[in-house]
Every structure is written in C-alpha cells, then in structure tokens.
Amino acid sequence: MRRIFPSKRTAFIAMVFALVASTLLLSGLTPSVDAASPSSSARIIKKLKKQIATLKKQLAAATATPAPFIEMVTVGNAANAADSTTYGAVPYEFQIGKYQVTLAQYAAFLNAVAATDTFGLYNENMATDLNIAGIAQIGVSGNFSYSVIGDGERPATYVSWFDAVRFCNWLHNGRPTGAQDAGTTERGAYTLDGVTSGGLTITRNPGAKFWIPSEDEWYKASYHQPAGQGGDSDDFWLYPTKSNDAPGNTIGVATPSNHANFRTPNNFFSVTQSANYDSNQNYLTAVGSYPDSASFYGTYDQGGNVFEWNDAVISSSNRGRRGGSWGDPGDRLSSSFRDEMSPANDDNLVGFRVAGP
Ligand SMILES: [Ca+2]
Ligand SMILES: [Ca+2]
Ligand SMILES: [Ca+2]
Numbered sequence: 001m002r003r004i005f006p007s008k009r010t011a012f013i014a015m016v017f018a019l020v021a022s023t024l025l026l027s028g029l030t031p032s033v034d035a036a037s038p039s040s041s042a043r044i045i046k047k048l049k050k051q052i053a054t055l056k057k058q059l060a061a062a063t064a065t066p067a068p069f070i071e072m073v074t075v076g077n078a079a080n081a082a083d084s085t086t087y088g089a090v091p092y093e094f095q096i097g098k099y100q101v102t103l104a105q106y107a108a109f110l111n112a113v114a115a116t117d118t119f120g121l122y123n124e125n126m127a128t129d130l131n132i133a134g135i136a137q138i139g140v141s142g143n144f145s146y147s148v149i150g151d152g153e154r155p156a157t158y159v160s161w162f163d164a165v166r167f168c169n170w171l172h173n174g175r176p177t178g179a180q181d182a183g184t185t186e187r188g189a190y191t192l193d194g195v196t197s198g199g200l201t202i203t204r205n206p207g208a209k210f211w212i213p214s215e216d217e218w219y220k221a222s223y224h225q226p227a228g229q230g231g232d233s234d235d236f237w238l239y240p241t242k243s244n245d246a247p248g249n250t251i252g253v254a255t256p257s258n259h260a261n262f263r264t265p266n267n268f269f270s271v272t273q274s275a276n277y278d279s280n281q282n283y284l285t286a287v288g289s290y291p292d293s294a295s296f297y298g299t300y301d302q303g304g305n306v307f308e309w310n311d312a313v314i315s316s317s318n319r320g321r322r323g324g325s326w327g328d329p330g331d332r333l334s335s336s337f338r339d340e341m342s343p344a345n346d347d348n349l350v351g352f353r354v355a356g357p
Contacts, residue, residue, distance in 0.1 A: 069105065069175065070210075070354060071098040073298040075221050077229075083236040085335060088219040096213055096221045097353035099287035099300055100308060101167065104152030106159065107135050108175075109167050111146050118180040119196050121166060122146065123158040123346040130280050131327075132157045132348045153286035155306045155351040161319045161343030162199070164212050164309050164352040165190045171210040171354065197344040200313045213355040215312040215320050215338075221355075222303070222323065223335045225296035238334050240302035240323065241293040246330045247303065251285065257292040260304035261285045261326050262333055270304070270326065283326040299353075303333030306351035314340035325349040 072095040082089040114121050122144070126134040133149045135156070159167075170176070172188035186192045189208035192199070204211040213221070222240040225231030231242075238244040241258045248259045249270040260270075261284070267275040271283050288300040295302055302308065302323050312320030318340035324332030327349055331337055341347065 069108075070101075070171065072096060072356060073098050073221075075217070075224075075297045077224065077226055080220065080224060080226070080235065082216075083223075083234050083335070085219075085338075087216055087335070087338075088224055088236055090214075090216050090220045094217055095356040096217065096297070096299060097355065098298060100155035100306055100351050100353050101159075101164075102153050102287055103135055103148050103156050106156035106167070107146045107148050107152065109170055110135065110137075110144075112175060112177045113166075113170060113180050113184045114146070115144050116142050116179060117144060119162070119166065119185065119194065120160075121163050121180070121185075125346070125348065126156075126158050129158070129348050131283050133282060134158075150282065151286055153288075154282075154284040155287055155301070157284075157306055157348050157351050158346040159309075159351055160196075160346050161212070161309050161341075162192070162196050163346070164354075165202070166192065167352075168204075168208070168210040168212060168354055172208060197342075198317075199343065200317070200319075203311070208357075210354045210356050212309050212311050212352060215310045215322070217355055218302070218308065218310045218322055219335065221297050221299050222295055229296075231296065236335060237296075238336070240295050240299070240333065241290075242296055247293065247333065249304070251289055256290065259290040259293050260301065260324075260333060261289070262304035262324050263327065263329050265330070285326075302353075304328075307332075307339065307347075307349050309343075309350065309352040312340075314338075317342060319343040321350055 074093060075096055076093050078093045079091050080089060110122055122137050124137065127136045127149060136147050136149055138145045138147060166185040169185050169188040169190055173184060176184050178184050180186065186194065189204055189211050190202055191205060223236045225237060225242060226235050227233050231237065232244060239247055241247050241260060243258045245258060249262055249264050249268065250259055250273065263269060269283055270285060272281060285305055294300050304324050305326060307321045307325045308323050310320040310322060314320055321339045321341050324337065341350065
C-alpha cells in the first residue's frame with residue numbers, strides 16, 4: 001500500500017538530475033592538465049557511467065510499486081444473474097483476495113494488535129494442532145509475540161468469523177499497532193465494540209475498505225464465467241476451477257488444471273496422496289499451489305485447502321462458509337454445497353479471504 005507520491009517522485013527525479021548535472025560540471029572543472037590527456041578523459045567517462053548506473057538503480061528502487069499486503073483481483077461483469085441455486089448475482093464490480101489469508105499475514109496481525117489478546121484472536125491450537133500448525137505464541141500477556149511455524153504461505157485456520165472481521169478492521173484502519181480497541185480491531189469496516197459471539201445483525205459499514213465477502217460475492221468469484229466469455233451455458237461452473245468435472249488433488253502433475261487440496265473419493269489427502277490419517281502431518285498447501293486451477297476471475301483455492309467464511313446468516317445462529325477443505329470430500333468444493341458454522345467457532349478446517357470495493 002506504500003507508494004511514492006507523484007510530488008515526491010518528481011522531487012526525487014529532480015534530485016537525480018541535479019546530481020548528474022553537478023557531477024558533469026565538476027568533471028568539467030577538472031584541471032586542464034588532466035583534461036588534455038585522453039586517458040584521463042576515458043577515466044572520467046568511466047566514472048560518470050558508473051555513477052549514472054548507480055543513480056539509475058536507486059531511482060528504480062525508489063519509484064517501484066511495492067507488492068500490496070493483500071493481493072486482490074477484480075470481479076467484473078456487474079449486474080449478472082444468479083444461477084439455479086439462487087446465489088451469485090452481484091450488481092456491482094468488487095475486489096476479492098486472490099488467495100486465502102495466510103499464516104504470515106495473520107501472524108503480522110497478531111504481532112500488531114495482540115500483545116494482550118483481549119478478544120481471542122489467537123487460539124493455542126494454531127500451534128498444537130499439527131495438521132495445520134501454524135503460529136506460535138511467545139511470552140506472557142501484555143508482551144505476547146507471534147511467529148510462523150513452517151511455511152507462512154499456507155492459510156490461517158482456527159479463526160472465527162469475529163477474528164476474520166477484526167482482521168478486516170485492522171486492514172481498513174491501515175494496519176495499526178496497538179491494543180484491541182476502536183482504532184485497531186473494534187471499529188472501521190465493522191462496528192464490533194467487544195462482541196465475540198452472536199452478533200448476527202452486524203454488517204459491514206458503508207465505506208468499508210475490506211470485508212468478509214457476502215455469500216453472493218464469494219459464489220460469483222468462485223464459479224462465475226459468462227457463457228459469452230468461454231463459460232458454462234448458465235454462466236456458472238460447478239467447481240471453482242472453471243470446470244463441471246470434479247477436480248483431482250495432485251500438485252505438479254503433467255496436466256495441472258482442475259486440481260485442489262481436498263480428499264478424493266478414495267479418501268486420499270492431497271499432501272500425502274494416502275488415505276492414512278496422521279495426527280502429526282500438516283495437510284495444508286501454500287496458497288496458489290495449484291497454479292492452473294484458478295477461477296475465471298483469478299482467485300486460487302476457493303475450492304479446498306480451507307473452508308472460507310462468508311457474511312450469510314444461516315439457521316438463526318450461524319454464518320456461512322463455503323468451498324470445502326483439506327479434510328473434506330470433493331462435493332464440498334461444488335457450488336451446490338452450502339455450509340454454516342457458529343461465528344464464534346475456531347476450527348482447523350476454516351479460514352477466510354477478504355473482499356473490498
Ligand atoms: Ca479466536
Ligand atoms: Ca452450470
Ligand atoms: Ca478454500
């Protein structure tokens with residue numbers, strides 16, 4: 001999100017030219033006895049070339065756009081219709097995370113706002129459940145710090161709907177460091193003010209910069225591709241991999257399209273390609289591990305790896321989740337599988353991705 005503002009960039013470029021100009025001027029003032037000699041001229045030119053190369057490098061570094069903290073993709077084709085499930089109609093264009101929120105991103109969040117973990121953003125199972133581990137908590141309350149265990153590009157789990165919307169508030173507020181209060185996690189995209197259960201009337205605020213996708217947003221990003229743009233006849237695929245065929249679950253095969261992290265009909269886990277469950281085995285894959293299996297809009301892992309929260313309120317006490325996980329069969333990746341869970345629950349099958357305007 002950091003950018004060099006145009007005025008700053010212009011000032012920098014001006015400074016570079018001033019430096020080059022002054023170098024040239026100074027070299028022109030070199031004593032005439034040297035300037036007269038061809039070898040000294042060559043030396044000066046060589047020195048200038050070196051200085052210009054260095055300045056060019058510094059200019060490139062100063063003006064490069066840094067990678068954003070969360071990579072987003074645009075979901076266009078506004079005002080599309082739903083499919084026969086009644087889901088997936090979104091009247092506006094929006095952004096959604098290209099990937100699930102990762103352990104590295106969630107650990108950065110914890111390090112910023114959970115030195116004292118007032119509202120339970122950390123769950124000790126994040127370290128002790130070896131199937132998903134995770135994130136370690138170090139130190140004592142008031143001074144907690146957090147470190148990623150293993151590959152930080154795997155998705156975060158054991159995050160409740162409330163943990164996820166607090167993460168959205170933190171992004172909305174510019175990723176501040178401090179106690180869990182109105183300026184960090186409790187206000188912004190959502191008004192929480194300490195609520196950690198129930199809260200089914202809570203919706204994202206007007207002007208929110210990040211949020212948990214609505215069920216329709218999540219569904220559209222996952223399954224939509226207009227027939228006129230190469231999609232299925234009803235504009236929606238059955239799986240989030242631009243396919244109506246059940247995916248495979250293998251990384252690095254010769255035909256890598258239509259794969260995801262879930263359990264195949266013979267119960268094979270993706271990571272081990274075995275049906276034997278091992279409590280010491282980590283079953284998550286780094287986000288984007290199935291490079292040719294993106295949705296039409298360019299999202300990865302909407303099917304499998306971890307279930308993802310959405311904003312739907314279901315059966316009077318739950319929020320929605322979709323997409324299946326590393327521990328679930330393939331039908332849960334499909335558009336026909338609608339699922340729900342208490343928004344207060346932390347679970348090793350469930351993570352999230354964010355959306356935005
Ligand atoms: Ca929690
Ligand atoms: Ca279809
Ligand atoms: Ca997923």
